[in-house]
Amino acid sequence: MGSSKQLTAGCAMNSNWLKKNTFHYSEFKDIVRLVDEKTKKNLRISLCLPTLNEEKTIAKEIIIVKSELMSRYPLIDEIVVIDSGSKDKTRAIAREYGADVYRADDILPHLEKFKGKGENLWKALYITKGDIIVYLDADIKNIHHRFAYGLIGPLLLKEKIKFVKAFYDRPISIGKNKIRPTGGGRVTELVIRPLFSLFFPELTQLLQPLSGEYAGYREIFEQISFPIGYGIETSMNIDIYQNWGLEVMAQVDLERRIHRNQDTKALGKMSFVILNTFINRKVQLGLIKLNEDMYDEMIQYNLVDNRYEPDCLKIEGHERPPMIQIPEYRKKFGISEKSILKPVKA
Amino acid sequence: MNDYLKEIPGLVEKIKSLKDIIITNIVLIGQTPAPTFKEKKRSKIFMERLVEFQVDECTTDGYRNPVGIIRGSASGARSPIFVIAHLDTFYERDIVHDYTIRENTITGPGILDNSLGVGVLASLPLIFKALDLRFESDIVLAGTIQSIGKGNLRGVRHLVKTWPTPIRGSVCVEGIELGRLNYYSDGMIRGEIECNISEEKGVMHQFTPNAILIINEVINEILNLRLPHRPRSRIVLGKISGGANHGKIAYDGTLGFEIRSDSYKMVKSIYNDIKDIVEGIRHENEVELNLKTISNLRAARLKFNHPLVKSAAAVMEALQIKPISKSTESALSIFLSHKIPSVTLGITHGENNYMENATMEIEPMFKGIAQLIGVIQAIDSGVCDEQQLA
Numbered sequence: 001m002g003s004s005k006q007l008t009a010g011c012a013m014n015s016n017w018l019k020k021n022t023f024h025y026s027e028f029k030d031i032v033r034l035v036d037e038k039t040k041k042n043l044r045i046s047l048c049l050p051t052l053n054e055e056k057t058i059a060k061e062i063i064i065v066k067s068e069l070m071s072r073y074p075l076i077d078e079i080v081v082i083d084s085g086s087k088d089k090t091r092a093i094a095r096e097y098g099a100d101v102y103r104a105d106d107i108l109p110h111l112e113k114f115k116g117k118g119e120n121l122w123k124a125l126y127i128t129k130g131d132i133i134v135y136l137d138a139d140i141k142n143i144h145h146r147f148a149y150g151l152i153g154p155l156l157l158k159e160k161i162k163f164v165k166a167f168y169d170r171p172i173s174i175g176k177n178k179i180r181p182t183g184g185g186r187v188t189e190l191v192i193r194p195l196f197s198l199f200f201p202e203l204t205q206l207l208q209p210l211s212g213e214y215a216g217y218r219e220i221f222e223q224i225s226f227p228i229g230y231g232i233e234t235s236m237n238i239d240i241y242q243n244w245g246l247e248v249m250a251q252v253d254l255e256r257r258i259h260r261n262q263d264t265k266a267l268g269k270m271s272f273v274i275l276n277t278f279i280n281r282k283v284q285l286g287l288i289k290l291n292e293d294m295y296d297e298m299i300q301y302n303l304v305d306n307r308y309e310p311d312c313l314k315i316e317g318h319e320r321p322p323m324i325q326i327p328e329y330r331k332k333f334g335i336s337e338k339s340i341l342k343p344v345k346a
Numbered sequence: 347m348n349d350y351l352k353e354i355p356g357l358v359e360k361i362k363s364l365k366d367i368i369i370t371n372i373v374l375i376g377q378t379p380a381p382t383f384k385e386k387k388r389s390k391i392f393m394e395r396l397v398e399f400q401v402d403e404c405t406t407d408g409y410r411n412p413v414g415i416i417r418g419s420a421s422g423a424r425s426p427i428f429v430i431a432h433l434d435t436f437y438e439r440d441i442v443h444d445y446t447i448r449e450n451t452i453t454g455p456g457i458l459d460n461s462l463g464v465g466v467l468a469s470l471p472l473i474f475k476a477l478d479l480r481f482e483s484d485i486v487l488a489g490t491i492q493s494i495g496k497g498n499l500r501g502v503r504h505l506v507k508t509w510p511t512p513i514r515g516s517v518c519v520e521g522i523e524l525g526r527l528n529y530y531s532d533g534m535i536r537g538e539i540e541c542n543i544s545e546e547k548g549v550m551h552q553f554t555p556n557a558i559l560i561i562n563e564v565i566n567e568i569l570n571l572r573l574p575h576r577p578r579s580r581i582v583l584g585k586i587s588g589g590a591n592h593g594k595i596a597y598d599g600t601l602g603f604e605i606r607s608d609s610y611k612m613v614k615s616i617y618n619d620i621k622d623i624v625e626g627i628r629h630e631n632e633v634e635l636n637l638k639t640i641s642n643l644r645a646a647r648l649k650f651n652h653p654l655v656k657s658a659a660a661v662m663e664a665l666q667i668k669p670i671s672k673s674t675e676s677a678l679s680i681f682l683s684h685k686i687p688s689v690t691l692g693i694t695h696g697e698n699n700y701m702e703n704a705t706m707e708i709e710p711m712f713k714g715i716a717q718l719i720g721v722i723q724a725i726d727s728g729v730c731d732e733q734q735l736a
Contacts (some may be wrong), residue, residue: 056446060446060447063366064370064373064374066366067369068370089448097447141442141444144374258442
């Protein structure tokens, strides 16, 4: 983008997408139809829950999805929990309620070990068997099976769709067990939306690009790289958009999701990681050039005994390569090296 | 021994195999707030679940109590059996109804009273199918609205009063405590005494009265009342509130109480005594002091040797549950006052009832459900048909 002449987003973007590829979960409420379609297409579907100390919510997520979409209707074939090393009872509870539980460190153990949500999602590709993989955050307080079937629906019923993201109202849980009706999504509105508006205006049509709930075909996920931490959603959106185009993407209104409120400092750290990921992606794609390296520490300050003390968070920005490049994965799924296709933008 | 009694212990494990679905029903229903008079959303979810589990009919009655019907093999020839649980809870909508499931517990507001009961009710059609159980009578599954507090059991009163056919018998389902076998209810009046000190211009007090002290005076007078040993009677002072802050005279105060007795006549007599106390203190202190009735129930009972009570006790015994009988002020009394044999049963054990961290135990629930099924089978086998209520 030249500095003297700025593009106008309205001209640059395909605004039909929002109308055409935005759905409401209730459009996919007919689970019998989804099961029929899945059977007809001979597909398997895996649900992956990445966890770190989620003992309060994990059982509820497993049991509701299992009851409604496994026991009653065979839509989902497996529920897999990939844990980053919880210190609480997350793994024991998840096992008790019937999920397949793995420690991230035990998967592909010869690789260097990292901790982070992106790492768990990436390793889930190796562990799960599904042709479609549904990723749900494990801290959803008001979990309902619509979170899963709403994301699976467009993948089964809409021919071109390969990746579906959730959006919702975001009431946030505040002190004393009360909720306030609106709020949340601050990092989206203050960081990611301005960035998308500046560089990828079409992606602004994703109403909640940072939502932690999405589903897609394995053939998509296995061909993109995964930052190990918070940046995963940002990079995933950009990579899928860059490689296959907006037409393979869809978003589904799941209505209401109650999540934990995070303080401004925590959101600051999250924003730092997202900015880091975003800028790195731009550089990797050859879209911008940095004249010097970026620093890798987020510096915040705390007032301690009338003194300001720095609170530094080092972000190493590790990124896992596309899973399809991992020999063990290719072996497990019977993929020959030759058959690794480069994605082509639709 | 009746055949169904022999088979009841064997049901527990089979019911347990449906654990995921039963817990899901409890959580999906319980996480939908349903304060009294605002039960519409929970009612909708309850009906959705019944429809999904393919009850033969699902509708609301004229008072909007959601009702599902499983048709019996002798539907029409036999009167229906009612299984009910009240939908409403004490918690307002702005409280996060967030349930936490752990290895053997579920915690969350309203779980014991009575999301658990409603969740189990919603699961019954599926459980009946899984156990291959069929009944002669229609089974009417009703989630009643406007039950607790100021609701004054309006939902169930309407349901029973307007049901077009005789009712063979009923079971009221409550979350806790497993082992309860309620077959009688005391006469009861719940009331509220409100004191308001007028701040209006022109109202002159030599010394501004304090609403809390006025309420205190009322309490002292109530405590001076002599209650008879026979019929058994008592007054529970259960709720109090008032004032605005520490350093200001309280301009308002409210006392909630409940009078219970074996005899409704005695309840009314005590109520009149309290009314006299209120009028006297109002007059002496020149304050606004009012008494109002929140809800009332007439005393009603099954005899302890009624076949339904005996059968329910036998079912519990078969499951090694020790029955405990106490009076209950609930929907039971509405059925009994319509001369419909009824009992109230609890489903599991729990703690912190009426608190936001109310917690139910999962494991005993399966026995509790087996017990409920056993009692329905007993009614279907005719234990309520032989002996009408006096």
